[in-house]
Amino acid sequence: MGADDRIRRPAGVARTGSYHDSMPAIVDPAVEAYAEAHTTAPPAHLERVATETRSMLSDPGMMVGRLEGRFLELLVFAVGATSVLEIGTFGGYSSLAMAAGLAPGGSIVTCEIDPVHAEFARRHIAASPYADRIEVVVGPALRTLPTLPGPFDLVFIDADKGSYPAYYESALERLAPRGLIVADNTLWYGRILDPGDRSVDTEALRAFNEKVASDPRVVAVQTTVRDGVTIIRRAD
Numbered sequence: 001m002g003a004d005d006r007i008r009r010p011a012g013v014a015r016t017g018s019y020h021d022s023m024p025a026i027v028d029p030a031v032e033a034y035a036e037a038h039t040t041a042p043p044a045h046l047e048r049v050a051t052e053t054r055s056m057l058s059d060p061g062m063m064v065g066r067l068e069g070r071f072l073e074l075l076v077f078a079v080g081a082t083s084v085l086e087i088g089t090f091g092g093y094s095s096l097a098m099a100a101g102l103a104p105g106g107s108i109v110t111c112e113i114d115p116v117h118a119e120f121a122r123r124h125i126a127a128s129p130y131a132d133r134i135e136v137v138v139g140p141a142l143r144t145l146p147t148l149p150g151p152f153d154l155v156f157i158d159a160d161k162g163s164y165p166a167y168y169e170s171a172l173e174r175l176a177p178r179g180l181i182v183a184d185n186t187l188w189y190g191r192i193l194d195p196g197d198r199s200v201d202t203e204a205l206r207a208f209n210e211k212v213a214s215d216p217r218v219v220a221v222q223t224t225v226r227d228g229v230t231i232i233r234r235a236d
């Protein structure tokens with residue numbers, strides 16, 4: 001399938017995350033492959049999302065994939081989450097990965113601006129064992145978030161990088177006392193460390209990382225999982 005056969009996005013909805021296809025991974029590929037091989041294999045419905053995302057959607061590198069998917073599932077499981085918020089659905093891989101870690105009766109709300117991505121994700125969610133656990137809300141997340149009261153046990157931030165500080169503030173307001181905020185791509189393919197890189201997304205992620213590290217309201221760890229995953233809890 002060529003690029004022209006991929007699902008087309010309506011006019012007015014910007015393509016996002018184009019770095020993902022062209023930038024090298026920060027973790028040595030052999031180490032990443034070994035880690036993936038020693039991570040529990042994904043179920044068939046997740047394999048189908050991954051395969052179809054790669055063949056039908058632009059920028060499939062945006063998908064968290066096998067290793068980070070299991071990582072997210074285990075975080076959701078560890079906090080005993082019944083209420084999860086995701087910002088940035090794409091094809092639904094991370095939503096479906098996290099759903100496997102939900103406590104009984106738990107659910108996920110996932111925000112997506114692109115109706116093509118939302119429709120793709122909804123189709124896969126409907127065909128999965130988690131059809132009644134995941135709701136996809138279409139629209140700019142900054143407009144959707146005030147309509148979602150929470151509290152949330154886990155908030156996964158994985159959308160437009162310039163809005164990370166605003167997503168973080170909104171997530172912190174709605175975070176359960178023992179909840180986690182998890183922010184993806186915080187090492188941005190290593191561009192964070194390149195002083196010559198002054199691009200908008202890189203600067204936004206630098207500002208986000210500084211904000212979190214110096215915020216007395218939280219305790220955070222910057223991990224080197226995949227492209228950098230920052231995990232944050234309330235300090236109180």
Ligand SMILES: C[S@@+](CC[C@H](N)C(=O)[O-])C[C@H]1O[C@@H](n2cnc3c(N)ncnc32)[C@H](O)[C@@H]1O
Pocket residue numbers: 016017062063064065087088089090091092093094095111112113114117139140141142158159160163
């Ligand atoms: C990196 S991808 C998410 C990947 C997804 N978490 C996964 O692992 O499969 C980012 C997604 O955020 C969406 N997005 C970008 N800006 C947004 C906004 N302002 N509000 C909601 N979604 C947005 C993009 O359309 C894209 O689908």
